[in-house]
Amino acid sequence: HETTGAVVALGPDASGIKVGTNAVVCSWVGCGSCAHCKQGNEHLCGAPNFIGVNKPGGYSDYVMVPHPRYLIELGDLDPVKAAPMSCSGLTTYSALRKFGSILKDLPLVILGAGGLGLMATGLMGKLDFAAPVVVEIDTAKRSAALKAGASAAIDPKDPDAAQQIRDAVGQPVLAVLDLVGSTETAELGLSLIEKGGRIVIVGLLGGDIRIPVPSLPLKAITLQGSYIGSPAELRELVTLLREKGLPDTPLDCRPLDQADAALSDLRAGKVIGRVILIP
Ligand SMILES: [Zn+2]
Ligand SMILES: [Zn+2]
Structure with a gap:
């Protein structure tokens, strides 16, 4: 549920973002109709469709995002280093x-x-x-x-x-x-x-x-x-970091096919900072 990447294709009704744009995926997709969702607090929705939790997420070559509003453009930020923004950052x-x-x-x-x-x-x-x-x-x-x-x-x-x-x-x-x-x-x-x-x-x-x-x-x-954060807060955070640069926190980059070993290391407390899996 911490995913970044480039847009490779748009659905027939999707607009507002161009193919090739680097973006962070806001994984916090709510039902859209409850009181929390109507207030913009989709992360508190009781019937969530969170990407990487309730729906397939970033441990894959491609990820489906249901609406362009769940993509936040990264500008010049490095998509590898920006990946943790959608959950640990937010x-x-x-x-x-x-x-x-x-x-x-x-x-x-x-x-x-x-x-x-x-x-x-x-x-x-x-x-x-x-x-x-x-x-x-x-x-x-x-x-x-x-x-x-x-x-x-x-x-x-x-x-x-x-x-x-x-x-x-x-x-x-x-x-x-x-x-x-x-x-x-x-x-x-x-x-x-x-x-x-x-x-x-x-x-x-x-x-x-x-x-x-x-x-x-x-x-x-x-x-x-405090639990995760709202999509609006993620947008605020990315705007701030596009201006000030990403925080210099330790990252441990590994190939996607080593996801299992990475999770074992995490469980054993052997990871400092965040592991980034790269497809
Ligand atoms: Zn909802
Ligand atoms: Zn998380």
Whole structure:
């Protein structure tokens, strides 16, 4: 569901894009008639036709796109490097947008420096946001986060990790992005967040949390989930990157026929950044 390529043919009723144009596929195709779809939030549709999820996707030589509005022109951007924009780029962009302009002056705490964490860190530079503080258990991923632009990369297993995070932020922690989504990370986020702060959870690892209900109003905190992002946000993101260039996140390019091995490496935690499969 993260696909880019050149348009090779148009259906009889399709118009608005030329054969040969490089584009990113917006995979988030909804039913078109529910309240979410009518609001432009097709990624939240309850009866989705997502390309690469519910319909055949990018692990192939060609992909069918149902309407030209799901193609976003890349201009001069490299289609290989731009491929992760339609999911990991959009997911992190949409999550970052939920914090608003506070991130210009306040360092965000990012929990997790996998593909999404490195993408978020790279995008923050393009958005002129303050450099984030990244929290990650893996040493190699911590150094990748620093290379991607984090101001600090902290090991949550250190006994004084919470204090290290507060020191690195240097002001009250008001913004936490949880890209792991486990009991440990959610509890860490809740322990760090100060009055009026916001925690956005994107990670899907699993677990549960218990929180004292009155702490929500008393601390006036927002605990918010974020899932992918809207087609309009993807368009916004591509427009931004056409102006500022793609984030410099690590890519690992392999031939399409090695998809299976790539997925095994990913499962084993052996991938830094994103794998790109090239047909
Ligand atoms: Zn719908
Ligand atoms: Zn995805």
